[in-house]
Amino acid sequence: MLYFRSDCRHFSGEKPCAPHKAEGVVCRNCARFEAVEERILVIKLDAAGDVLRSTCLLPALKAAHPRAAIWWVTENSSKPLLEKTPYIDTLLTPEGPLGGYLGATSFSLAYNFDMSRKAAAILQLANSTQKHGFGLSKEGVVVPLDPYAEEWFEMGLFD
Numbered sequence: 001m002l003y004f005r006s007d008c009r010h011f012s013g014e015k016p017c018a019p020h021k022a023e024g025v026v027c028r029n030c031a032r033f034e035a036v037e038e039r040i041l042v043i044k045l046d047a048a049g050d051v052l053r054s055t056c057l058l059p060a061l062k063a064a065h066p067r068a069a070i071w072w073v074t075e076n077s078s079k080p081l082l083e084k085t086p087y088i089d090t091l092l093t094p095e096g097p098l099g100g101y102l103g104a105t106s107f108s109l110a111y112n113f114d115m116s117r118k119a120a121a122i123l124q125l126a127n128s129t130q131k132h133g134f135g136l137s138k139e140g141v142v143v144p145l146d147p148y149a150e151e152w153f154e155m156g157l158f159d
Helices: 018-023 048-064 076-082 098-104 117-125 147-157
Strands: 038-043 068-073 090-092 109-112 131-136 142-144
Touching: 038 048, 038 117, 048 068, 048 076, 098 117, 109 117, 117 131, 117 142, 131 147, 142 147
Parallel strands: 038 068, 038 109, 068 090, 109 131
Antiparallel strands: 131 142
């Protein structure tokens, strides 16, 4: 057996996990091991109030996918609103190596709730076969990806 468990909710690979720091446990015999069987990506960048309101979806996502790790991408300005949210396992911003993270990590589901090119482009980077919300067309414009997004899309285009 490996000396680490990369499928554990607490493991990041870049620093000691919280159970190790608090209790001194190591992966081989850790009673706090929590298997992550899938990852879900949520993109909500703009408008701090909208970002905060979108967190109401998290309990339902967790209930439907109890062994999922939820990754959230938001702007730096909204990051403080989400840092203590217990449902979010990984919080990212558009700066830095975001494309590398999203391309190298497999997501079972990916959601973009913003009708902006920036957010839609981030969704396109995600390594997921199931993308929902708003993406980019081959022409580089924002388009709805599912019937739920179509209704919102139409409202946004025609005041």
